[in-house]
Amino acid sequence: MTKKMSSRVKTLSPSTTLAITAKAKEMKESGIDVIGLGAGEPDYNTPDNILEAAYRSMIEGKTKYTPAGGLPALKDAIIHKLQKDQGLNYTRKEVMIGIGAKHVLYTLFQVMLDPGDEVIIPAPYWVSYPEQVKLAGGVPVHIEGSSAAQFKVTAEQIREAVTPRTKAIIINSPSNPTGMIYSREELVQIAEVCKEKDIWIVSDEIYEKLIYGEEQHISIAQLSDDAKQRTLIINGVSKSYSMTGWRIGYIAGNVEVVSAMTDLASHSTSNPTTTSQYATIEAYNGPQDTVETMRKDFESRLEQVYPQFVAIPGFKVLKPQGAFYLLPDVSEAAKNTGFANVDDFAAALLTKANVAVIPGSGFGSPDTIRLSYATSIDLLEEAIRRIRTFVEENWKA
Template sequence: MINLANRVQTLTPSTTLAITAKANELKAQGVDVIGLGAGEPDYNTPENILEAAYQSMKDGKTKYTPAGGLPALKEAIINKLQRDQGLSYSPKEVMVGIGAKHVLYTLFQVLLNEGDEVIIPIPYWVSYPEQVKLAQGVPVYIEATASQEYKISPLQLREAITDRTKAVILNTPSNPTGMIYSKEELEALAEVCREFDILIVSDEIYEKLIYGDVKHTSIATLSKDAKKRTILINGVSKSHSMTGWRIGYAAADANLIKAMTDLASHSTSNPVTTSQYAAIEAYNGPQDAVEEMRQAFEERLDVIFPKLQAIPGFTVIRPQGAFYLLPDVSEAATKTGYASVDDFVTALLTEANVAVIPGSGFGANSTIRLSYATSLETLTEAVERIHQFVTSKWKD
């Protein structure tokens, strides 16, 4: 028998993958399952990006690249950050990795020592706690309630900080809530981080998917101090529908970026060469497809949000970005006879043939996450099934 390392024995299995696997199993049996668990846009990568990737391969650009990314891609990222946020970085302050997820993993590996604490707001993206634990760090949770629009307050942050706190993670726009921190909210949080001298991990992967009059602010733009202590994480996965291409990046202090690059040189060699050329075109080429996709998501949200609100026992806040809805369904679960939201989700899949993600995977046990990164027709049918499921089982 093989004895596994302790570090992997504490990992929490991915709830998202478990639900997806069950849904796929039912589909293979011929069941008409609608999946609302997708964490990726339902659009193909724009044609100009596909062509750039293809051309790079025809030109023989299929060899190793520098571990931290092609100089031309770093330059494209630097130009993007200057263009969109007014932020100025040098190539030594940018590291390209195999998707934003692996960039985050690399960050925590070079940043954390055993026992170092990282503050993680609840609800959180499922991989934050696991990556911190894999680096022998300690996740410290702050619950941001629906009444706070799922955003932590400066007081909560202050009270969570100890002498072992190394960093706080801010994900805006958020997965799974879709909420966005305003400039004023970020300024207040940045001041607490300055006062206690802690780092800020700013995950901005959904920055291009924003709806209504809300604006995205990168916390790194607020002051010289905020920029100095911020590790900005982003990539092309969500903005340009390139989830499978696996290109993400970090922009931060040059010494930290060097450490991350050195680690990557021993773990991944380099980001996929073809994908890097695709990402160069994504940032340097026309952005029409990005806006077209954003508009489509907003149109879906406008249609589906009131339908979800109308389901008995569902309480939902309208998201400001990303492509997720996070309704509190605890009342619906109770009134339909289930002991937990997880049980409710399982029944929804096996009886109504709708796959959603239980909020327990995000630290929010009373909720479910629904993705609207699918067609409006499919979304409408899924919500109608959920509505029918709830009303047919409702017991006063």
């Protein structure tokens, strides 16, 4: 029996990140020594105090349903975190916990968008933003942040992109895949345009704790009362606490939006995993020293490997300010090693050099590849050696 699939799923592009990661895993399982620089997750285990809190909750019988929008105690922990870190005040009704920040974003677009509504998405962008907008019947509108502008977009670009159908803009700072951070001054200008045009701001702050040098994380919601009212903060524990598999994220913002999202979750996923919620309470309320230890380690790795990537022929690399990614422009390397495009070059790095990287085409940046340095320094340096050898041995110029 043949049945037609819905028109929604026909528009989807598969996740480039997950596809490459799966291919690399398959090669490893067949005995090939592949070094993966694709996965967007820390290589640390979840801190012991969080593991112990999760175990304790299970032993105490805390394994039943919770409210669809999350445990009140977890909402309180998030409210305290936002007040302490950003000076922002929220109530329980303005917070909803979901099954990872990805699920929270998906649910947000489902309740926010009607067919034809537009969402401005600066490029390079995280691969799931446009797909989630399309699944909600919306239209992704891409504006390019050039390498000359550190991959960031300007307030004027946003103003020019707004139409009567524009519902929101997504701001991701620090950014996946670029690692770049919007300054306070840049965010002030963006907030003014959003006020002028009366659009929502979806502020993805999942990498806020992973910032290097003298840079600081500023939430756009901090800038004014108006900015706070129109900003929907998305965050979670996946990156900062190395809890990617625990699947806990949250939204903080407008009561009506959060209430609608909670209602939708009650009919789709019920509550986030109870054990993960108790683990997250400990993550936010417990000691924070492991967060800083991990951040310092990532910064140290960046300082060691950045100049080595810059030295690879045909690689043009901006130094990131946060997260744990590099996004080099490798179009020259691809051309001079005989490849028609960067996607083919990235595929050859996997099959010929045994290094898994993510083609930038999935991020709206087809001349680049994304490299994660959330792995050991020994593996990173071996990966660089393999990439450099592959490029130099195949260079045709």
